[in-house]
Amino acid sequence: xxxxxxxxxxxxxxxxxxxxxxxxxxxxxxxxxxxxxxxxxxxxxxxxxxxxxxxxxxxxxxxxxxxxxxxxxxxxxxxxxxxxxxxxxxxxxxxxxxxxxxxxxxxxxxxxxxxxxxxxxxxxxxxxxxxxxxxxxxxxxxxxxxxxxxxxxxxxxxxxxxxxxxxxxxxxxxxxxxxxxxxxxxxxxxxxxxxxxxxxxxxxxxxxxxxxxxxxxxxxxxxxxxxxxxxxxxxxxxxxxxxxxxxxxxxxxxxxxxxxxxxxxxxxxxxxxxxxxxxxxxxxxxxxxxxxxxxxxxxxxxxxxxxxxxxxxxxxxxxxxxxxxxxxxxxxxxxxxxxxxxxxxxxxxxxxxxxxxxxxxxxxxxxxxxxxxxxxxxxxxxxxxxxxxxxxxxxxxxxxxxxxxxxxxxxxxx
Amino acid sequence: xxxxxxxxxxxxxxxxxxxxxxxxxxxxxxxxxxxxxxxxxxxxxxxxxxxxxxxxxxxxxxxxxxxxxxxxxxxxxxxxxxxxxxxxxxxxxxxxxxxxxxxxxxxxxxxxxxxxxxxxxxxxxxxxxxxxxxxxxxxxxxxxxxxxxxxxxxxxxxxxxxxxxxxxxxxxxxxxxxxxxxxxxxxxxxxxxxxxxxxxxxxxxxxxxxxxxxxxxxxxxxxxxxxxxxxxxxxxxxxxxxxxxxxxxxxxxxxxxxxxxxxxxxxxxxxxxxxxxxxxxxxxxxxxxxxxxxxxxxxxxxxxxxxxxxxxxxxxxxxxxxxxxxxxxxxxxxxxxxxxxxxxxxxxxxxxxxxxxxxxxxxxxxxxxxxxxxxxxxxxxxxxxxxxxxxxxxxxxxxxxxxxxxxxxxxxxx
Numbered sequence: 001x002x003x004x005x006x007x008x009x010x011x012x013x014x015x016x017x018x019x020x021x022x023x024x025x026x027x028x029x030x031x032x033x034x035x036x037x038x039x040x041x042x043x044x045x046x047x048x049x050x051x052x053x054x055x056x057x058x059x060x061x062x063x064x065x066x067x068x069x070x071x072x073x074x075x076x077x078x079x080x081x082x083x084x085x086x087x088x089x090x091x092x093x094x095x096x097x098x099x100x101x102x103x104x105x106x107x108x109x110x111x112x113x114x115x116x117x118x119x120x121x122x123x124x125x126x127x128x129x130x131x132x133x134x135x136x137x138x139x140x141x142x143x144x145x146x147x148x149x150x151x152x153x154x155x156x157x158x159x160x161x162x163x164x165x166x167x168x169x170x171x172x173x174x175x176x177x178x179x180x181x182x183x184x185x186x187x188x189x190x191x192x193x194x195x196x197x198x199x200x201x202x203x204x205x206x207x208x209x210x211x212x213x214x215x216x217x218x219x220x221x222x223x224x225x226x227x228x229x230x231x232x233x234x235x236x237x238x239x240x241x242x243x244x245x246x247x248x249x250x251x252x253x254x255x256x257x258x259x260x261x262x263x264x265x266x267x268x269x270x271x272x273x274x275x276x277x278x279x280x281x282x283x284x285x286x287x288x289x290x291x292x293x294x295x296x297x298x299x300x301x302x303x304x305x306x307x308x309x310x311x312x313x314x315x316x317x318x319x320x321x322x323x324x325x326x327x328x329x330x331x332x333x334x335x336x337x338x339x340x341x342x343x344x345x346x347x348x349x350x351x352x353x354x355x356x357x358x359x360x361x362x363x364x365x366x367x368x369x370x371x372x373x374x375x376x377x378x379x380x381x382x383x384x385x386x387x388x389x390x391x392x393x394x395x396x397x398x399x400x401x402x403x404x405x406x407x408x409x410x411x412x413x414x
Numbered sequence: 415x416x417x418x419x420x421x422x423x424x425x426x427x428x429x430x431x432x433x434x435x436x437x438x439x440x441x442x443x444x445x446x447x448x449x450x451x452x453x454x455x456x457x458x459x460x461x462x463x464x465x466x467x468x469x470x471x472x473x474x475x476x477x478x479x480x481x482x483x484x485x486x487x488x489x490x491x492x493x494x495x496x497x498x499x500x501x502x503x504x505x506x507x508x509x510x511x512x513x514x515x516x517x518x519x520x521x522x523x524x525x526x527x528x529x530x531x532x533x534x535x536x537x538x539x540x541x542x543x544x545x546x547x548x549x550x551x552x553x554x555x556x557x558x559x560x561x562x563x564x565x566x567x568x569x570x571x572x573x574x575x576x577x578x579x580x581x582x583x584x585x586x587x588x589x590x591x592x593x594x595x596x597x598x599x600x601x602x603x604x605x606x607x608x609x610x611x612x613x614x615x616x617x618x619x620x621x622x623x624x625x626x627x628x629x630x631x632x633x634x635x636x637x638x639x640x641x642x643x644x645x646x647x648x649x650x651x652x653x654x655x656x657x658x659x660x661x662x663x664x665x666x667x668x669x670x671x672x673x674x675x676x677x678x679x680x681x682x683x684x685x686x687x688x689x690x691x692x693x694x695x696x697x698x699x700x701x702x703x704x705x706x707x708x709x710x711x712x713x714x715x716x717x718x719x720x721x722x723x724x725x726x727x728x729x730x731x732x733x734x735x736x737x738x739x740x741x742x743x744x745x746x747x748x749x750x751x752x753x754x755x756x757x758x759x760x761x762x763x764x765x766x767x768x769x770x771x772x773x774x775x776x777x778x779x780x781x782x783x784x785x786x787x788x789x790x791x792x793x794x795x796x797x798x799x800x801x802x803x804x805x806x807x808x809x810x811x812x813x814x815x816x817x818x819x820x821x822x823x824x825x826x827x828x
Contacts, residue, residue, distance in 0.1 A: 186687040187687055266680065266684065267688070270680065270681050270684035271684065271688070273601055273681070274600070274601055274685070274710070275713040276713065282709075282713065283712065284704065284708050284709065284711075284712045285711065286708070288702065288704060290702060290704055290709060292713060294698050295696075295698065295704060295709050297698075298696050298697065298698045298699065299688050299690065299696065300688065
């Protein structure tokens with residue numbers, strides 16, 4: 001057995017650690033990235049934490065340009081993995097899927113191929129490109145598992161679990177994501193600042209009464225009382241799983257909500273007001289041309305540097321309301337993750353941890369034969385039971401909170 | 415008669431208009447700048463506003479590198495002015511003074527030669543370089559008038575007026591500066607963003623009980639009720655005239671206070687927290703090296719562009735407390751300037767207007783022989799009476815408000 005992981009950022013860091021902890025199943029592990037030193041740093045961390053379970057198996061670093069399909073195919077043919085795990089940025093999904101198709105090797109990723117904020121790459125079209133591979137993968141006899149992180153990912157498993165076990169009929173699905181951790185910096189992003197800031201500025205899309213609704217960022221706000229971390233303001237945002245849930249789960253409203261502290265939003269608004277969040281180039285007095293957003297990226301702390309000393313917890317879950325046995329029901333299915341626990345386990349913070357653990361859980365189900373149908377699958381299409389049974393042993397527990405059924409109080413801002 | 419003006423920014427814009435309105439006294443006017451097109455734009459505005467009083471006199475643009483003493487001397491010898499008016503940035507003061515000394519022509523400026531925030535260029539040392547020319551100017555038989563704007567400038571005239579007419583003994587001098595105008599932008603600076611942001615971040619220096627006190631920016635705050643524009647929060651800041659007042663006027667405490675709205679300070683703090691106000695170069699991912707502060711400068715509106723549509727008023731004055739005839743006395747000597755009135759007069763906003771009008775008032779006093787002693791003079795050393803008599807006719811009125819004597823309530827922040 002063997003796996004090939006492409007991508008060595010924060011999520012790749014966690015996936016590699018978790019793959020190593022389970023290499024009795026996965027066999028040889030190859031980490032590939034444009035910058036091979038990033039793979040080597042992860043391998044050093046895995047050895048330091050003694051996370052390589054079966055030390056007779058290989059753990060190797062390779063360089064690859066993930067934009068180059070031929071280079072990817074060559075690497076896959078050389079490594080001969082049973083599964084390619086894509087831990088790269090969204091824009092390499094399509095080249096890696098194409099390479100997997102050509103090399104006839106199964107594929108898994110943790111987020112959709114588009115940026116969700118550019119015209120034509122927004123929520124309604126989000127999966128058009130990847131879903132275009134459904135028949136190809138089926139004909140090739142390989143499996144594609146899409147969006148197997150936490151959100152997207154586990155939150156859809158939670159929704160599928162609710163459909164399967166808790167409800168007869170679904171009214172609303174609200175994905176709720178809050179990071180109540182503290183990295184000790186005045187302002188920092190938990191993943192690539194450029195991706196993060198573009199995502200946050202984008203319009204939100206939600207599904208309601210049979211159609212897509214598009215609204216400006218931070219214009220729909222709720223307060224939600226999260227298990228363990230308490231009340232937080234959350235704002236409607238564009239997110240992958242709104243599209244895939246809409247495809248597979250009939251509901252009157254489907255929406256994603258992200259928690260932002262007033263302090264974070266104040267920084268965000270200031271930076272946006274002065275033009276620092278723009279990707280459009282400007283010319284300085286001396287003629288130098290720069291993209292303001294790339295200047296911001298250079299100014300802010302490297303997200304990976306936040307992990308040591310990061311304290312507090314995240315809470316991400318799926319709030320489902322609907323009917324069961326003729327009665328209204330309201331349920332929050334959720335996980336709490338702890339930044340310090342994540343660091344202790346894999347030397348990274350909980351944001352990356354909550355994405356990496358589900359990816360490896362899904363990969364294990366693929367290897368075990370529970371999730372290895374031929375074709376391309378989103379998480380909503382897969383049986384939630386073996387996943388939810390396995391995930392706690394990989395590092396993330398989950399719970400179900402029964403709530404009083406109530407109409408969500410959505411505040412319209414601006 | 416002739417004047418040579420060096421510098422064609424916002425203050426230069428107003429000085430040139432005002433010189434033109436008084437060219438029956440000044441004679442031929444030459445505007446010089448590194449970028450000759452900036453001089454030509456000012457000349458076009460002067461003609462558009464019909465501000466050239468005596469149309470038989472010359473009004474010409476010249477290019478000059480104000481960092482180059484020889485080039486300045488050559489220009490002065492060519493133009494043969496009776497006075498050189500320096501309307502350039504602080505760092506050209508020394509080359510222009512040296513050129514005036516070599517060419518034996520009198521000199522006038524509106525701010526001190528240093529940045530007031532770098533080590534060794536702060537308030538206690540502020541005038542060391544320019545005061546080094548006192549004997550040279552005296553021996554050369556020429557006049558140097560330093561800091562003849564509003565603050566520095568008129569506020570020292572107000573203090574000298576208080577000493578001469580209103581007090582027997584001075585306890586405290588607080589220079590109060592608030593711009594209660596509205597330029598309609600979310601965030602913008604009223605003069606060069608780079609200079610402005612460096613100045614605002616610098617430590618404040620004030621004189622108290624015989625010694626200099628140094629404190630962090632925005633750590634001393636007062637609320638002050640300004641004539642016409644009402645109550646504003648003002649913060650202790652380093653400023654030129656604190657040094658010159660300390661040199662010439664005995665007082666227990668001398669301090670400069672600038673009004674900042676909570677909204678302005680919020681932007682300022684955000685930008686500082688993320689590192690955008692730093693002049694230290696950073697390297698972007700693609701290897702481009704930029705100074706964050708220069709990126710900010712390119713992002714923010716050109717201060718000159720703010721003038722059309724700028725509404726509201728400024729209030730700048732000198733709050734003096736002390737004794738008169740054995741009794742405590744408290745007096746605020748001040749001006750209110752109106753952005754729209756300034757624009758109507760010279761097509762610029764009131765911040766530049768309040769600096770340019772005093773410079774021309776002082777220049778007129780030099781030409782009239784009221785202020786033409788040989789040597790280098792700060793405003794505190796000159797007779798305030800002819801200045802205060804003349805200034806209203808040039809564009810700025812002034813008033814005296816008798817206050818209830820009281821200990822200023824200074825809030826220590828952070």
